[in-house]
Amino acid sequence: GHNSQKDWPDSFGYGKTASKADIIAKDIDVRPDGVGLPKGAGRIDTGALIFAEKCAMCHGVGGKLVKGQKLPAPALVSDTNFVKRKGNTVGNYWPYATTLFDYVRRSMPYNAPGSLTNQEVYDITAYLLYANGVIKKGATINAQTLPKVVMPARKYFVNDDRRGGNEVR
Amino acid sequence: GHNSQKDWPDSFGYGKTASKADIIAKDIDVRPDGVGLPKGAGRIDTGALIFAEKCAMCHGVGGKLVKGQKLPAPALVSDTNFVKRKGNTVGNYWPYATTLFDYVRRSMPYNAPGSLTNQEVYDITAYLLYANGVIKKGATINAQTLPKVVMPARKYFVNDDRRGGNEVR
Amino acid sequence: ALVQTSVGKVLQPIQTATPPEDPTKTVGPLPSKVGTRSPFENSVRKPSDISSRTPLQDMYSTITPADLHFERHHAGIPTIDPNKYELLIHGMVKRPMKFSLHDLKRFPAVTRTCFIECAGNFRTGKEDMTPQEILGLTSQSEWTGVMLSTLLREVGVDPKSTWFLAEGSDAAILTRSIPVSKAFDDAMIVYAQNGEAIRPAQGYPVRLLLPGWEGNTNVKWLRRLEFGDQPWMTREETSKYTYQVGEKVRQFSFEMDARSIIIYPSYPGKVEPGYIEIRGIAWSGRGKVNKVEVSTDGGKNWEIANLQEPVLSKAHTYFRYLWHWDGRQTEILSRVTDETGYIQPTLQQLKDARGPEMGGYHLNPITAWTVKRDGSVWLKPEEFKKL
């Protein structure tokens, strides 16, 4: 019998080797070190236009909270003040700029996910970083620079230090 | 705390004492010793008429299996030969006559359960015992005599003697 | 498309079996009051007029989804208003009492996971039979309610009482006589199944649970318990649920003997040569499953299968056995041993023990499957007069 794990074969032989094409079709993630970023570069102005057209209806004009107005989606834009923030935004909370590219490309716009070109995602990313005061007008956003953008809230993030046992953390 | 059964109160005090009327409304069972049998007596002839009218459509004419005919309900009538029986009937299998009264009163006719009067049930009981050759024409079937009817198959019934352990029984 | 849910009241969108080309590009149905199954899944019971069978071959673990629990009704499923429900306990007791559903729920509660199995749960005779067809009259639930012994403290059972009658409120007013010892052992009055109210088909709002005992004794839609000093010899324990053994008829055979079946691979499945994890369920009405053995050579050699923890008493227990199939025709079988040492017999052993007139209840034989060279799996049918 092979009922003990020690007696298992090295391989059961189920499943198939994945081809390069299999992987490329799904490997859409972008890492903090930039692995996964496509070619291209973001343009703040174009990003602003796309945002107004495809995003503002849910995230508000300029991605900002308007007092008294209830939006169907979170505000995305603020200053970079983590300590005095009201609500988390890209500027005051997000620790990595690459997350913005990755998330927008995979999930947004909510009503048409997966519809944006890489160029559009670069443009929006540049615009949102700019609107949040993270980058300056004229900054270049591409596969080399995006990982290097230092997000203002980055320094606040620490790994979990809870450990169980009789200790409330 | 009262969490261990030892610390439970003698009574939790939920529920109510049942009145005589509460019990009478549901206490319809009939035991082998005749407890539960109502007043009255069965008439074989009348039973045959009721059976033809209310039972035969499902159990067959005279309650008998007819070769080649598929009935929606079990055959009820045969001889009293347990050993050579084909299918179980009142005559060849049922160990107690009181069961017949009890079951017909609570469950039959299938399409109108609970619709028979005690008199009708006595009549049917008398008829079915007669048709199966268990009692003779002219026999009296009432609360005193029904428990005393010796059913032909009674002697074959024994209690379970399986005991677990390495023994197939 | 909108669909009424199983609660029968809520309308909700369902998925259809024509999915979008790319699911990542279409927002799907949002959260709802009651969920549904995938439109690609077709696991259903197999109903007749009097029973329906659980699709055992589709089960990946041992809690049966409540809406797939096997059924055996004698006059259909009664509709019972829980607010009018009452359980009457009387006879040889100090104080006859009635309990509302609310009363029953107030008592200290217990949850027990155990199987229920119809004593008539056996079919054979054809090669093209599924586990559902062979022995789908067994299912398992997490049952919650009050120990019957807890209720009996309230009514004060006469120590001379030896039997009680359990009576349902369906149109058959089904009754069974039960030894009082079971009442004080592990009998329960249950109102919940798999975390929620018992389903109507399983006895809503209240049923009797007699762990390990033949299904019919677990009286559904329970309305009355009468304590006495002799059995009532009801139709369900005389005309039915008795069976010939030798020249006698065995009555009151409550406990379900230990049993097992391989559910994967099974008919109409097909397997490929190589490693195959043989899977199945085993149980015993007398306690825990002690071990399950599997043979892949028609019964010549037997090896121990793994049991899925936790192994519970009187409960379906999942077993798995990793087999390397070389592609040649063979027979695969499983055999359970329970904690009393009882070893599941072959049908021939049962015939030898019970004689040629052996009746059709309490048959728990080893089930053998033939695996053919093309990978198809077929029941190895037994000869048995009553199918």
Next chain:
Amino acid sequence: ALVQTSVGKVLQPIQTATPPEDPTKTVGPLPSKVGTRSPFENSVRKPSDISSRTPLQDMYSTITPADLHFERHHAGIPTIDPNKYELLIHGMVKRPMKFSLHDLKRFPAVTRTCFIECAGNFRTGKEDMTPQEILGLTSQSEWTGVMLSTLLREVGVDPKSTWFLAEGSDAAILTRSIPVSKAFDDAMIVYAQNGEAIRPAQGYPVRLLLPGWEGNTNVKWLRRLEFGDQPWMTREETSKYTYQVGEKVRQFSFEMDARSIIIYPSYPGKVEPGYIEIRGIAWSGRGKVNKVEVSTDGGKNWEIANLQEPVLSKAHTYFRYLWHWDGRQTEILSRVTDETGYIQPTLQQLKDARGPEMGGYHLNPITAWTVKRDGSVWLKPEEFKKL
């Protein structure tokens, strides 16, 4: 009346809430392919656009009926054709591979009963809140699938790989980074829930199961695992599921701290003086529940509750405590201790530990109920900024 069942295909008669005067005189509906609930039962989830909550107050045991399992979707429930389904595993592996659903089911299988809980599972602030509203974002199932470690033997993970990315195929293509150590500890790739195929809302046909870890990491509709040497810092582990503690933000806080709640009595229930069995559920993401204590005097004295066996690791555990209520106003509370010795804190203890800017995730405070003289039961609300 005919009703479409939850399978969405079968028509069957249902019972209506107008039962016959005497159920013993009317033959009811016969056996069917799929059962239904009693028309008198109304237990449903509480849905919003993004989540739905399990009716915990209605639960009699710890397996959540699959159609009442809580939901948290980020872009609705995708419809996935099981015949086209593939799981891709690549990155720092010797041999990148893809597995069909059939492939996954062939591997040695394991069943594990455990809870899933959303890390955002906490609300308070009003007296008239039910357990469902307070913390209905947790449910429990019997999950069956293959250990992730079994699959990893096939692909050969590079020993230098420290993190892997799990990705769903919903319209959010949701992703989380998970330490590889969890993959080799108890992570599972599951395709079955409570004995049958996983429901669409819970990830049909395949989800990742990380016992004891925050709900969001148990990626549903799983399509891809990529092995790497650093976390991806996806939106769900940066913008979400991180929370302020002191002046810092805690990230990757995977384990769910131990928690308990009394579900009976609870709002909007009413009790009578006398014996009351207090009932509730307790669990810990770190292992077994070691003990549950109940206080019936607002936290001054604590006594040990009974735990329903079997107590499983990282699993909802039912507790019961028999209380004699004298009819005076009081507060009842429960507090769990897990097998690591962790004691469920009060919200004040959490505030003290995490500071005034404490974020809204991973809040597991003791829940207190006020029992008023009239028997009504009300949540004792806490002050917390984010509701």
